[in-house]
Amino acid sequence: MTGTMNDAIEQALADEMRRDERVIFVGEGVATKRAAIAREFGAERVRNTPLAEGIIAGTAAGAAATGLRPVIDLLFAPFLCYAMDEIVNSAGKLRYISGGQFSFPMVVLAGTGSGWGVGAQHNHNIEAWFAHSPGLKVVMPSTPADARGLLKAAIRDDNPVLFFADLALLYVPGAPDDADIALGQAAIRRPGRDVTLVSYAKTVGACLEAADQLAADGISAEVIDLRTIKPLDEETILASVDRTGRAIVVHEASRMCGVGAEVAAIIAEQAFESLRAPVLRLTGPDAPAPASFVLEQAFAPGAARIADAARTLCQSSRAPTRDLADA
Amino acid sequence: MTGTMNDAIEQALADEMRRDERVIFVGEGVATKRAAIAREFGAERVRNTPLAEGIIAGTAAGAAATGLRPVIDLLFAPFLCYAMDEIVNSAGKLRYISGGQFSFPMVVLAGTGSGWGVGAQHNHNIEAWFAHSPGLKVVMPSTPADARGLLKAAIRDDNPVLFFADLALLYVPGAPDDADIALGQAAIRRPGRDVTLVSYAKTVGACLEAADQLAADGISAEVIDLRTIKPLDEETILASVDRTGRAIVVHEASRMCGVGAEVAAIIAEQAFESLRAPVLRLTGPDAPAPASFVLEQAFAPGAARIADAARTLCQSSRAPTRDLADA
Amino acid sequence: MTPELKRLALERMMLIRAHEQAAVALQQSGQAPGTCTSVGQEASAVGVVWALTPHDEILTNHRSAGHLLARGADPRRIMAEIMGRADGYCGGKSGSLHISVKDLGVLLTSTIVGGELGLVTGVALSRKMQRRPGVVACFFGDGAACEGRFHESVNLAAVWNLPILYVCENNEWQAFVHRRETMLTERIGDRAAAYGIDGASVDGNDVAAVHDAARAAIARIAETGKPFLLETVTYRLRGHYEPDDQAYVDPAELSHWLARDPIHTLRARLEADGHLSTADFEAMNTRVARAIDDAIEFARNSPAPSLSQLTTDVYA
Amino acid sequence: MTPELKRLALERMMLIRAHEQAAVALQQSGQAPGTCTSVGQEASAVGVVWALTPHDEILTNHRSAGHLLARGADPRRIMAEIMGRADGYCGGKSGSLHISVKDLGVLLTSTIVGGELGLVTGVALSRKMQRRPGVVACFFGDGAACEGRFHESVNLAAVWNLPILYVCENNEWQAFVHRRETMLTERIGDRAAAYGIDGASVDGNDVAAVHDAARAAIARIAETGKPFLLETVTYRLRGHYEPDDQAYVDPAELSHWLARDPIHTLRARLEADGHLSTADFEAMNTRVARAIDDAIEFARNSPAPSLSQLTTDVYA
Ligand SMILES: Cc1ncc(C[n+]2csc(CCOP(=O)(O)OP(=O)(O)O)c2C)c(N)n1
Ligand SMILES: Cc1ncc(C[n+]2csc(CCOP(=O)(O)OP(=O)(O)O)c2C)c(N)n1
Ligand SMILES: [Mg+2]
Ligand SMILES: [Mg+2]
Numbered sequence A, B: 001m002t003g004t005m006n007d008a009i010e011q012a013l014a015d016e017m018r019r020d021e022r023v024i025f026v027g028e029g030v031a032t033k034r035a036a037i038a039r040e041f042g043a044e045r046v047r048n049t050p051l052a053e054g055i056i057a058g059t060a061a062g063a064a065a066t067g068l069r070p071v072i073d074l075l076f077a078p079f080l081c082y083a084m085d086e087i088v089n090s091a092g093k094l095r096y097i098s099g100g101q102f103s104f105p106m107v108v109l110a111g112t113g114s115g116w117g118v119g120a121q122h123n124h125n126i127e128a129w130f131a132h133s134p135g136l137k138v139v140m141p142s143t144p145a146d147a148r149g150l151l152k153a154a155i156r157d158d159n160p161v162l163f164f165a166d167l168a169l170l171y172v173p174g175a176p177d178d179a180d181i182a183l184g185q186a187a188i189r190r191p192g193r194d195v196t197l198v199s200y201a202k203t204v205g206a207c208l209e210a211a212d213q214l215a216a217d218g219i220s221a222e223v224i225d226l227r228t229i230k231p232l233d234e235e236t237i238l239a240s241v242d243r244t245g246r247a248i249v250v251h252e253a254s255r256m257c258g259v260g261a262e263v264a265a266i267i268a269e270q271a272f273e274s275l276r277a278p279v280l281r282l283t284g285p286d287a288p289a290p291a292s293f294v295l296e297q298a299f300a301p302g303a304a305r306i307a308d309a310a311r312t313l314c315q316s317s318r319a320p321t322r323d324l325a326d327a
Numbered sequence C, D: 001m002t003p004e005l006k007r008l009a010l011e012r013m014m015l016i017r018a019h020e021q022a023a024v025a026l027q028q029s030g031q032a033p034g035t036c037t038s039v040g041q042e043a044s045a046v047g048v049v050w051a052l053t054p055h056d057e058i059l060t061n062h063r064s065a066g067h068l069l070a071r072g073a074d075p076r077r078i079m080a081e082i083m084g085r086a087d088g089y090c091g092g093k094s095g096s097l098h099i100s101v102k103d104l105g106v107l108l109t110s111t112i113v114g115g116e117l118g119l120v121t122g123v124a125l126s127r128k129m130q131r132r133p134g135v136v137a138c139f140f141g142d143g144a145a146c147e148g149r150f151h152e153s154v155n156l157a158a159v160w161n162l163p164i165l166y167v168c169e170n171n172e173w174q175a176f177v178h179r180r181e182t183m184l185t186e187r188i189g190d191r192a193a194a195y196g197i198d199g200a201s202v203d204g205n206d207v208a209a210v211h212d213a214a215r216a217a218i219a220r221i222a223e224t225g226k227p228f229l230l231e232t233v234t235y236r237l238r239g240h241y242e243p244d245d246q247a248y249v250d251p252a253e254l255s256h257w258l259a260r261d262p263i264h265t266l267r268a269r270l271e272a273d274g275h276l277s278t279a280d281f282e283a284m285n286t287r288v289a290r291a292i293d294d295a296i297e298f299a300r301n302s303p304a305p306s307l308s309q310l311t312t313d314v315y316a
Helices: A005-019 A035-045 A053-064 A077-082 A084-091 A127-132 A144-156 A202-216 A234-244 A259-270 A293-297 A303-315 A321-326 B005-019 B035-045 B053-064 B077-082 B084-091 B127-131 B144-156 B202-216 B234-244 B259-270 B293-297 B303-315 B321-326 C003-028 C042-049 C065-071 C075-082 C115-129 C148-159 C188-195 C207-224 C251-258 C262-272 C278-301 C307-311 D003-028 D042-049 D065-071 D075-082 D115-129 D148-159 D188-195 D207-224 D251-258 D262-272 D278-301 D307-311
Strands: A023-027 A046-048 A069-076 A107-112 A137-139 A161-166 A187-190 A195-199 A221-225 A228-230 A247-254 A280-284 B023-027 B046-048 B069-076 B107-112 B137-139 B161-166 B187-190 B195-199 B221-225 B228-230 B247-254 B280-284 C057-059 C136-141 C164-170 C198-203 C228-233 D057-059 D136-141 D164-170 D198-203 D228-233
Touching: A005 A023, A005 A035, A005 A144, A005 A161, A023 A035, A023 A053, A035 A046, A053 A069, A053 A077, A053 A084, A053 C115, A053 C148, A069 A077, A077 A084, A077 A107, A077 B084, A084 B077, A084 C115, A107 A144, A127 A137, A127 A161, A127 A228, A127 A259, A127 B127, A137 A144, A144 A161, A187 A202, A195 A202, A195 A234, A195 A303, A202 A221, A202 A247, A202 A303, A221 A234, A234 A247, A234 A259, A247 A259, A247 A303, A259 A280, A259 B259, A259 B280, A280 A303, A280 B259, A293 D307, B005 B023, B005 B035, B005 B144, B005 B161, B023 B035, B023 B053, B035 B046, B053 B069, B053 B077, B053 B084, B053 D115, B053 D148, B069 B077, B077 B084, B077 B107, B084 D115, B107 B144, B127 B137, B127 B161, B127 B228, B127 B259, B137 B144, B144 B161, B187 B202, B195 B202, B195 B234, B195 B303, B202 B221, B202 B247, B202 B303, B221 B234, B234 B247, B234 B259, B247 B259, B247 B303, B259 B280, B280 B303, B293 C307, C003 C042, C003 C065, C003 C075, C003 C207, C003 C262, C003 C278, C042 C065, C042 C136, C042 C164, C042 C207, C042 C228, C042 C262, C057 C115, C065 C075, C075 C278, C115 C136, C115 C148, C115 C164, C148 C164, C148 C188, C148 D148, C164 C188, C164 C207, C188 C198, C188 C228, C188 D188, C198 C207, C207 C228, D003 D042, D003 D065, D003 D075, D003 D207, D003 D262, D003 D278, D042 D065, D042 D136, D042 D164, D042 D207, D042 D228, D042 D262, D057 D115, D065 D075, D075 D278, D115 D136, D115 D148, D115 D164, D148 D164, D148 D188, D164 D188, D164 D207, D188 D198, D188 D228, D198 D207, D207 D228
Parallel strands: A023 A046, A023 A069, A069 A107, A107 A161, A137 A161, A195 A221, A195 A247, A247 A280, B023 B046, B023 B069, B069 B107, B107 B161, B137 B161, B195 B221, B195 B247, B247 B280, C057 C136, C136 C164, C164 C228, C198 C228, D057 D136, D136 D164, D164 D228, D198 D228
Antiparallel strands: A137 A228, A187 A221, B137 B228, B187 B221
């Protein structure tokens, strides 16, 4: 069975709404755009809203704390800027502030990333903001199957989960098969010996392409797809770098205080003895997203840049400390 | 002349409002709480507002783009969650989106950090969010003099600057002498040979305390106060680590995708050859800020934790790669 | 309200006042951080909360002591929370600014102004979808009415027919800004019309009037299935947050309202109507004083939370 | 409006329509990304914008082509921007959704719904503090009126006496949600009362009526020093964003409004009044067609922005 990530999201929603009548789906136009879901589950559980992201997110938090399990679609990541208080200060903190009296089983859906030419007020990769904030979980899949499994896991989770869909991947055909995927587990998309490429969302594809090019040069690259950004699967990352001794973190989001900074810092702290070379980051620039096609296509790091960086890294490397120690 | 960081902020405001009549000061109660400023500059330039952070920030952005230089006081960092759209999507992006037609000379003031026992909806260190976002600058001083110099530089800057005041430092007496301080320049608070402690705001004091303790053990710690978080003074950090070969990044904000992650990643990428030990991060926990005094005091890393980490680091170190290379 | 109920209301209002005065004293003697007291607003709290059934729910904000005590919260656990102790309603993690008591239906208390407005629609939606009768009362200030979330919340509740009693406690101040600096209209209750729902404004210092208005509003919600916007016109007799000398407050305005102190006026009315003897009042005073002394004693003896609590209750 | 001015308005409305149809065709043939067209709303744009002086300023949103062209923006540079070319008004960085033209006083165009409402108060504050006469017109939709920022913006403008002409273009739709799903009241202009300012609602498909209402509103702003809330009641004749088959739209509603197409009705009225001959109309058609052909030609020949542009214009 084939389908896109968009289909997978709809399937996961339908699966969970069938399984658990507490799950509701709310947002600007969700009942119109997901007509099949609206038909099956009805107007009480599938709700269009006025145009007001803040109250959509606040309604979800209030409903989550009192027995429902809302999934809200805020459409595009920059629109979350209108809902930061409800997501961060309410859903993320009121469990703690109240001494554990409440929990917030809710999911926030949003699209982001280059691919649609819609510009910086529709496209801004801000997943790192939520990883930095307490009480929240963050998911950003790269395949339809992961989208389906991770969205189901997110809906079943008792914490607020931010689910970001990469716009460039949303309508790419794939196989949204129905496997359970726990939050917090990275996937090794391609095993390798010489260098670890850590990524998520659209740049996973660029890493796999780069790995093909590198293979031609006799460099064996391992590609890790984080899938879940928070909680972060540190074990998988560290185990890989312990084997390869080299790491490059790749994502579309901008560099400073991004997910790549976190991954690089974890490696520098916990895999230091295994490192044979500097930990590199390849990211989008410190700039808003341009609308113009040519500029937008140049925003996220591509396979060529990744392969070049990996080659340089593999040339300029030394033996890991643990071996040097015996030297 | 002595004064607190709060005095320094008021002095910097008065200095700049005297120098440039385009500077205005706007916020909930600013005219009431800064009565001297209100008296000197009048009701047109010093404005109380209705209780609505979003429109305060939006008004600042709109005014900045059309000839004024607003300074807005949003009181406490978590309240910025109501103004994220205006700060990030408007002030941070509309220069780029418009192809350079507008600029946004504005300053956003907010307090944060443990010290007042006001809990997680008044205290949340989110400076990393803005460092991650394009078009913005971020300042977080640790002394009255830096607060004064950096706020003046922020007001004169043609870009939106977020100015965070650490609540624990706001009323500590000091010397707010009137030195010009450019944005983007870290300060070496204490020179040292063996380990670099990189920090900002309240934890700079903890690092200096730790450095004293370490000196007693014959460990010479260099303490760097970032002062400006974006643009980040990479040169000063890297030059120091090239000398010491060891780095610990310390801040109150939570760990994941924080400023410490960025600093550690930069070191792991650009000072790798000089490193003699893993790059460590000591940060606040992945938790909201508690109100209870004892819990709040335990939130940010203290001198003892820092000194312990530095000791361990200095014991378990090896020669830097550049020497090993000749080995 | 019957004379008997009014007497009970007077005593509860005295309890709230005594609690706030104790919190002030603790702050002044350095034993507790500052708080936002509800001194002067006791009638609004008791009048509305006593119009609710035990199954109704309440959302409140930074100025919550009146609502909590009116609802029957334990003064000892409130005081322990204010002092950041382990026996506080939130284990000391909240402090005074966002005390929730789920067991009493006081939910999701937030100190973000407008926070309660953003959350109440979801609480009411759960109630409606779970077919639970009754209402959710949402207390917020005249300042919160300036936040965009007020507009979004009332509009969504109106469109979705959510059973919400919006209670705007208009105390003329928004921290250090007078309400008149923030809006051109006088009556916040009138804004209901913009959302196609009913609203009313009532003398917030007259507990019986507030109680009647709240009961009428709740009846109207049952009738229409729509939210109701009730404004209680009252006044913040102390500063915004302790300590606050209120140097910025017009003395004439303050004395005007001091003369309309809801406790003094209620007591005077009850006495004039022969429903309250000096002995009754003294007895109330004694009971209230004892309750607050117990609360302080309890809070002082409550341990500080253990450091392990720093990172608990973050994730479910 | 004089017959002469009406004829000019008709031609400008035809230009807007032709521009939008060209943008649709380019999207359909894969030569441009989708756009939010203003088909059906041309009278609202021309009627309001032509009531402004060259010194007045305009803030608009994602559905801006009508406002831009009414103001006199160059169709060639708009088309180039839509196609992401170097000669676009924003060098291709904006695309169709947030085109600003500072030289024409079209400022800070945002596609965040409510963005213009959040920014206009600051633009008007600058104007006021710089003692520049005139007004700032702020175009937003019925959906934006549901955002909290609407409430915050109008309230602040009222309290601060800012010279803002708020123009709510109520086209009955908010992307894929009908306006009636989002509010209980019919007339957004009536909300002015909640803020203590004046407001009005006008037939947004009658360019002369819109023009008169806008001029009256601007006069009123000069008189009172306060903002004014003008609602233009119109309809979105095409989908929200190309491509959009509008399968979700009630055909009866659509045909009701198709019969009230602002261009057809204006043309018919002018012809009936003997102010427009077939020859006049054909001449207009020809000029409009040529202008749009030039625009497409210009945009096609405009180069893509150089890659160095990826990181320019981020910091001042
Ligand atoms: C979003 C936000 N902005 C500002 C504050 C700081 N603050 C706390 S209470 C308050 C005044 C609130 O006024 P009002 O809503 O009238 O309630 P009152 O305090 O008068 O009861 C302010 C400005 C806050 N807590 N949250
Ligand atoms: C904050 C935000 N939410 C959602 C969107 C997506 N969106 C773009 S236009 C639109 C509909 C806007 O409706 P209205 O304000 O009535 O303007 P119209 O499109 O009808 O002209 C929506 C939902 C957005 N751009 N910004
Ligand atoms: Mg108030
Ligand atoms: Mg509309």
